[in-house]
Amino acid sequence: MATEIRVPTLGESVSEATIAQWFKKPGDAVAQDEPLVELETDKVTVEVPAPAAGTLESIVVKEGDTVEVGALLGQIAEGAGAAPAAPAKQDNEPQAKSAGKADLVDVVTPSAGESVTEAEVGEWSVKVGDTVKADDTLVELETDKAAQEVPAPVAGTIVKIAAETGTTVEPGVLLCQIDPSGEGVAAAPAAAAAPAPSAPAASAGSSMPPAPSAQKMMAENNLSADQVAGSGKRGQVLKEDVINAIASGATAAAAPAPAAVARGPVNAQDEVREERVRMTKLRQTIARRLKDAQNTAAMLTTYNEVDMGPVMELRKQYKDLFEKKHGVKLGFMGFFTKAVTHALKEIPAVNAEIDGTDIIYKNFCHVGVAVGTDKGLVVPVVRDADQMSIAEIEKEIGNLGRKARDGKLGMADMSGGTFTISNGGVYGSLMSSPILNAPQSGILGMHKIQERPMAVNGQVVIRPMMYLALSYDHRIVDGKEAVTFLVRVKESLEDPQRLVLDL
Incomplete structure (x- = not known):
């Protein structure tokens, strides 16, 4: 058979x-x-x-x-084949398999989701000789998208740690071994094991030729292999890598790799007080994506200010009843997200993206909400926010925020956004110009609410004011559209009844 x-x-x-x-x-x-x-x-x-x-x-x-x-x-x-290996587990579960000795269990790097081919070993929660229970956290892995905890598949004793903190590993690579009998002899620590080599970052050092579709596109655009950084396994150049290289301005003439910025003279006494820490995968990706956005988009920012008094009064009047009925506190993000979805329907260019020579208009609103964590900035997405009530939005934002702080966000939670809201006001920011979250064409920056004297009906009154900043891609969004979008957000917040009446 x-x-x-x-x-x-x-x-x-x-x-x-x-x-x-x-x-x-x-x-x-x-x-x-x-x-x-x-x-x-x-x-x-x-x-x-x-x-x-x-x-x-x-x-x-x-x-x-x-x-x-x-x-x-x-x-x-069937037949004449090698003995079958242990069945694979789900993508998000660590795989446990027999390791030579029948009583040892291997813990290997789990798959971290589509397009994630490697991870960096973070801090170990255990050491050789420690006793663990099933599902105890062993180590945290950091990818360029999120952090992921690896639990113990069985109870037992840690007898070997095969991957040191800072090592780059691919899915399936051995992380540690557990003796479920609890009587195993401790093996050599991670220092004795050769760390798994990290995948080359560029095709120049890759053991893999470019993928067929990538090779064809490189030939059509007169690009050489050393001009395209490969993101596939073992540094293989994929079609998406060539598209990114073309978008970033790569030409037929290979540009030299940028040299590290030279440090000036360092006093010996100062040098011993310095601490050098390697950037995490997530931080490296944040840095690269933000710089790519600046290099690619014709980014411009327009500003306005909003009187937050009406929203604050509405919250004060209904916050207790709202929490009692919906089981979640009434915050500002629900109002802002709803105001944004109303404005996006009127100004669809802000909700669109550029793909080559095409513009893709999105007939839905997946709003990303930037969340600061101790690992860096992540942007989980509230899907179909335009179809949600303010209560549903608040519940979803609360759920995503908890997952972000606990390092539980998955790829599905952070992909597919069409517009982003960033709230620097929670940290005290009074004014800033947010950077686009590519390939999106717009991002709204919220800021600190501060009482200021304002002229209202010919009288100077003190009002709780917030500066708003909309950064947008001027290649697709005209100035008139950007200003109109921001005015519509302002109008909805200063007159919240508009949100209820869909005006």
């Missing part, structure tokens, strides 16, 4: 892939879950594991062919 090998689901909006390379040929013995073939999409490379142990009977598609999700790749004949 033969087992079919088919193209797996490759993620939202990905319907096809290119055969990058086969790891086996017909007649080879394969073990269950052993990688058979690597597929390449415009976003990520994916290894397809063997669904069963046996012998690779046939290969239906060759390297370079494009296949759709669900297409037949080949067949495995």
Whole structure:
């Protein structure tokens, strides 16, 4: 009996892939879950594991062919294969498998989600010799998107830590070993183990040739391999990398890599009081994305101010009743998010994005809410905020905020946003110019509420005022549209009844 090998689901909006390379040929013995073939999409490379142990009977598609999700790749004949490996667990669970000794359990790097191919080992919560219970946190892994805690799959004693803090690891790499009997002899600490090599950042040092679709696009644009930084496995250049390189202004002439900024003379006494700390993956990604946004978009900021008195009075009048009925406190973010969704419907360009020479208008509002954590800034997304009530928005923002602070945000929580709100006012900021969250075309900056003297009906009165800042991509949003958008937000907040009446 033969087992079919088919193209797996490759993620939202990905319907096809290119055969990058086969790891086996017909007649080879394969073990269950052993990688058979690597597929390449415009976003990520994916290894397809063997669904069963046996012998690779046939290969239906060759390297370079494009296949759709669900297409037949080949067949495995049962028998004559290697002993099957332990079944794979869910993507977000650490895999535990037999490790030579039947009584030892391997804890390996779990998959962190679509497009995440590596992680950095953070602080260990345990050391060799420690006793742990099932589901105790062992170590925290940091990716360029979020932090993820790895729990103990079984109770027992830590007998080996194989990956030091700061090591870059790929999914499936051994992190530590647990003796479930609790009697294991402590193995050598992480220092004795060779750290897993990190994937090369650029194609110049990659062991992988560019993906077929990337190679074709590079040839069409006269780009050389050393001009495109690869983000795939082992530094492989993907189609998305070439698109990003073209968008950032790469030309046929290779530009030299930027040199590190030279430090000036450092006094010896000062140097011993310095502390050098490696940037986390998340912080590196934040830095790169913010700089890319500045380099790519024609970014401009327009300002206005809003009298927060009406919203504050409404909160004061109904906050107790609101919390009693909905089980959540009535904050400012619900009003701002609702005001933003009303304005986005009137000015759709602010809710759109540029894709090459096309403009993509979004007929929905997925509003990102920037949240500061001790790991850095993350932007979880309130999906379909335009269809929510203020109470529903407040509940969702509260839930996402808790997940962000606990390091529990997943990829699905932070992808797909169409517009972003950043509240620097909680830290005391009076005025700032927020940077776009690419590929979005607009971001609203909220600030501190401060009482100021204002002229109202010919009289000077003290009012609780807030400065608003809208940064926008001038390539797609005109000044008139940006100013009108900000005025509509101001009008909704100064007259909250407009939100109720959908005006």
